[in-house]
Amino acid sequence: MALGVTGLAVGLAVGGLLLVVLLGYALQRTVDDEAFKTADAVARLATQDALPDPLPVAGGQVRVQVVAAGRIRAASIDADRLVPMLYADERARIGDRGRITIPGQRLGMRGPVRVVAVTGGPAGDPWTVLVAKSMADVVQGVRLLRDTLLVAFPLLVALLAVVAWRVVGATLRPVEALRAGAEEITRSGRPGELPVPAWQDEIHRLAVTLNGMLARLESARVRQRSFIADAAHELRSPLANMRTQLEVAQRLGPGTDWPALTEDLLADNLRLGRLVDDLLLLARTDEAPGPVGPGRAVELGALIAAVAAPYPAPPVRVQPPDGPLWTRGDPDVLGRIVANLLDNAVRHARDRVTVAVRADGAYQLITVTDDGSGIPAADRERVFGRFTRLDDARARDVGGAGLGLAIVADLVRRHAGTVTLGDAEPGVRAEVRLPAAAPPADAAPPAAAVPSPAAPPADAGPPADVSPGAAPPTEVSPAEPDAQRLRFVQTCVERPTDSVE
Structure with missing residues (x-):
């Protein structure tokens, strides 16, 4: 605050100095203008050869002389009729419509005197009109202002310092309270809140934000x-x-x-x-909680088939889609999503686990359905939390660690998708929706795809229920050759240089 008061004092001092200088300059210009008006009036009379004697003037602080060839031709009643106001060199230096300041003692006047010169009279015999006007009132006014500022300036600075101290103190008091609160929270190591000031100002908003x-x-x-x-x-x-x-x-x-x-x-x-x-x-x-990049084009039908291949069949069965269904992302991460859902479903299923994929508007819908005991509706959001297990009494070598669904939720969110749990009656149906994507330029045409049963309608229930007349779900056996994984890599992952149209 001392620095601010010092700056304020310097600013007031500079402002006061400028005020005194500008006021003196303005008053001097006023004196010059009045003197020139008088000189111009006398010069017109001299040009018309109508000079009265003595010359008329207004006020007792004005002297007028008309000088020609060093001699005084006319003068006001108080002016000297023998000696010109200005010496010859002074008249020559200021010329026509010039001005000069001389001591008042030379003319018997108080204070400094402002003298202006204007040329007039006949063309062949020019005369010089000299008008002298006292500046005693100007000097007295400037001195009065200067003395007033010298007296009032320290008082004003002291008053402003007190006001600034009180205002700044009142402004910074909430900040000090915030600092003390933060120090207390840091010292104690316990959770707490910072004090929020009552005024709805910037400090209030800062405290709310910090809390x-x-x-x-x-x-x-x-x-x-x-x-x-x-x-x-x-x-x-x-x-x-x-x-x-x-x-x-x-x-x-x-x-x-x-x-x-x-x-x-x-x-x-x-x-x-x-x-x-x-x-x-x-x-x-x-x-890296943000979404993944554009990733690669992935064909979900081949993805779920390859992921489900190592699982025993039964209980795991794959419901093939009608045709290729594409999305974009990391194939390893998408495979991890399906694998975690299958692990969870196999762990709790009685006899059957069905995994399927179908189009759902602007999304591709992956469903993993089991016929286990199910999850209560109140717990279907909670199970996506980390280390969440609904049966804490079960043996830990049978149940998981409670991280599988949490991983699924994080990975699906990073792929701009959603995951929900529904009732399969009996069991649970996990639904993963991923944004649909166009097939890559080098994708195989749909005619070359392996025939598959028609996809069930949206309201036909869980994908595990196959409608009459449809082809039965494909049984996935762990004994399939490794060539299946090679086909998966070739069909569901585009080359990094390919683009999606």
């Missing part, structure tokens, strides 16, 4: 702590199982069933690896 930011940070911190705790718990379970089995084997010694132990350890190791992979995938998704 919103603190709330989001606290929510993120809680989610992070919960995520770390859940991840640690899930990681500890297979590690504890492996340690227990090894300790038992160590105590049994030669009586250990090593093939069975190896199989159990391998299962726990695989489960641990899947959990770590899921955690890494979620971490990468959190680092």
Whole structure:
């Protein structure tokens, strides 16, 4: 604030100085104008050879002389009739319509005197009209203003400093309250809110914004702590199982069933690896939460067939689409979406899991239907949360870690799609909608596609229910040759240089 008061004082000082200078200049111009008016009037009389004697003037602070060849031809009543007001060199220096300031003592007047010269009279014998006007009133007015400013200036600066201190203090008091609140939150490490001032001003909006930011940070911190705790718990379970089995084997010694132990350890190791992979995938998704780029053209019929190939049949069955159905994205990520849904469906199904894809307006609809116990309607949104499992009492080697559907939700969102869970009566129907895309330029024509049954209408129920007369769903066997995966790569993924029309 001291810097601001100093700047204000300097600004007032410069302004006061300019005021004094400009006022003196303006008053001097006024004196010159009045003197020239008088000189012009006398010059016209001299030109007409009608000069009165003495010359008439207004006021006692004006002297007029008409000088020709160094002699005074006429003068006002108070002017000297013997000695000109200006010396010869002064008259020669200012010339016609010139002006000069001389001491008032020379003319017997107070203060400095302003003298103007105007040429008049006959053409062959020009006369010089000299008009002198006292500037005592001008000097006195400027001095009065200067003295007033010198006295009032310090008082004004002091008053403005006090007002600025009070105003700035009142303005910064809410900011200080925000700072103190932030320091308290930082010191205590506990969640809290910053004080919000009552006035609806910028400080109020700043406090509201900061409180919103603190709330989001606290929510993120809680989610992070919960995520770390859940991840640690899930990681500890297979590690504890492996340690227990090894300790038992160590105590049994030669009586250990090593093939069975190896199989159990391998299962726990695989489960641990899947959990770590899921955690890494979620971490990468959190680092880049935005949508994926344009990606590649992917044919979803071939995609679901290739993803479902490793699963046992039954229970997994694929309902082929009528023709190629294209979307754009990362084929590996889209395959992970279908695989996670199939894992979840196989885990809870009784006898049947059906995966299908069909067109749905501007989207391609992927459905994965099982005939399990289903999910209550109130929990169908909650299951997409991380580490969410509806049956906490079940054995952990049977149930998953609760990350599969969370991964599906994040990956579908990054592909500008949606995922929902519905009732399959019995069981659950997972529906993934992805934006439809045009086929790539080098895509095979529809006539070359493998014949498939007609797609069911939108209101015909779950894709697993095949209408009479339609071809039965394709049974996918894990014994299919590896050539199927090669065909999948060739048919559902366009080359990076191809463009979509």
